[in-house]
Amino acid sequence: MIVYRTKDDLTGHLLSLKNEDLTIGLVPTMGALHAGHASLVERAAFENDLVVVTIFVNPTQFNDPSDLEHYPRTLDQDLEMLRSLRADLVFVPSVREMYPGKDTQTFDLGGLDRVMEGAYREGHFNGVAQIVSKFFLMIHPDRAYFGQKDFQQLVIVRRLVNILNLDLSVVSCPIIREKDGLAMSSRNVRLSKEERKLAPFIYETLVQAREQKLTLSPEQVKDWVRLRFLEQPLMRLEYFEIVEDKGLTSIQTWDEKVNKVGCLAVHLGEVRLIDNLNFD
Numbered sequence: 346m347i348v349y350r351t352k353d354d355l356t357g358h359l360l361s362l363k364n365e366d367l368t369i370g371l372v373p374t375m376g377a378l379h380a381g382h383a384s385l386v387e388r389a390a391f392e393n394d395l396v397v398v399t400i401f402v403n404p405t406q407f408n409d410p411s412d413l414e415h416y417p418r419t420l421d422q423d424l425e426m427l428r429s430l431r432a433d434l435v436f437v438p439s440v441r442e443m444y445p446g447k448d449t450q451t452f453d454l455g456g457l458d459r460v461m462e463g464a465y466r467e468g469h470f471n472g473v474a475q476i477v478s479k480f481f482l483m484i485h486p487d488r489a490y491f492g493q494k495d496f497q498q499l500v501i502v503r504r505l506v507n508i509l510n511l512d513l514s515v516v517s518c519p520i521i522r523e524k525d526g527l528a529m530s531s532r533n534v535r536l537s538k539e540e541r542k543l544a545p546f547i548y549e550t551l552v553q554a555r556e557q558k559l560t561l562s563p564e565q566v567k568d569w570v571r572l573r574f575l576e577q578p579l580m581r582l583e584y585f586e587i588v589e590d591k592g593l594t595s596i597q598t599w600d601e602k603v604n605k606v607g608c609l610a611v612h613l614g615e616v617r618l619i620d621n622l623n624f625d
């Protein structure tokens with residue numbers, strides 16, 4: 346495994362392999378790696394000749410400076426994990442390397458960036474589009490691996506690939522959960538013991554909400570979820586939506602012939618967690 350810190354070193358290496366016609370799988374991450382990330386790397390290794398993992402805490406996608414400041418950074422452990430997963434190339438650039446000047450690029454994401462996460466995290470998806478497009482154009486992967494954990498991001502990255510007319514497949518990977526159902530996230534380590542004990546309530550609520558489909562309308566299920574969170578003094582629900590999985594519009598009835606996903610964001614103490622579940 347080779348670790349590169351500059352764009353020139355990474356692209357130089359990739360250029361030297363050009364004639365070998367190897368397929369490249371890219372796994373973009375912000376580090377603090379866990380089994381969720383590992384599942385993406387394993388899949389990339391299975392489906393490609395060469396796996397490139399990026400570790401970069403991208404400042405332009407953080408709307409909250411305190412979130413950026415407290416984002417966990419565990420590079421030595423991350424590299425150890427990637428070595429054991431047999432990643433080939435790891436790119437760990439500095440902020441200056443990725444943003445030599447202020448990035449003023451804006452992407453028209455067709456409104457996908459204005460709902461759910463986008464409604465509460467101003468500019469977040471434009472920042473995601475900035476960094477992901479830089480990695481795509483620099484690395485030219487055949488496949489890029491993204492987790493369903495960040496479901497809206499996955500939908501937006503697909504749109505981005507379409508806008509930029511790139512010849513790559515976006516591979517969607519299932520959410521990896523702790524035994525008690527909590528979706529794995531780099532931010533989970535920031536939960537106190539007490540908060541960590543409460544956190545499985547989030548997934549439990551999604552599962553139970555889906556069961557309410559039998560008797561309640563989508564709007565009533567949303568109210569049911571809101572009420573459940575109101576009874577939890579330490580948690581604050583930011584949003585819960587049930588959307589179709591391409592245009593992210595809210596569904597009105599269960600009869601709609603679209604794939605349905607229930608998505609939410611919750612504040613638990615200082616930490617903001619997101620999760621989602623297929624509602625078909």
Ligand code: AMP
Pocket residue numbers: 373374375376380381382384385490491492493494495518519520521522528529530531
């Ligand atoms: P992050 O480092 O949080 O930006 O995540 C990097 C990639 O890993 C994204 O595509 C995430 O959706 C994915 N990911 C994060 N957590 C999980 C998880 N629990 N299960 C599957 N994929 C995940």
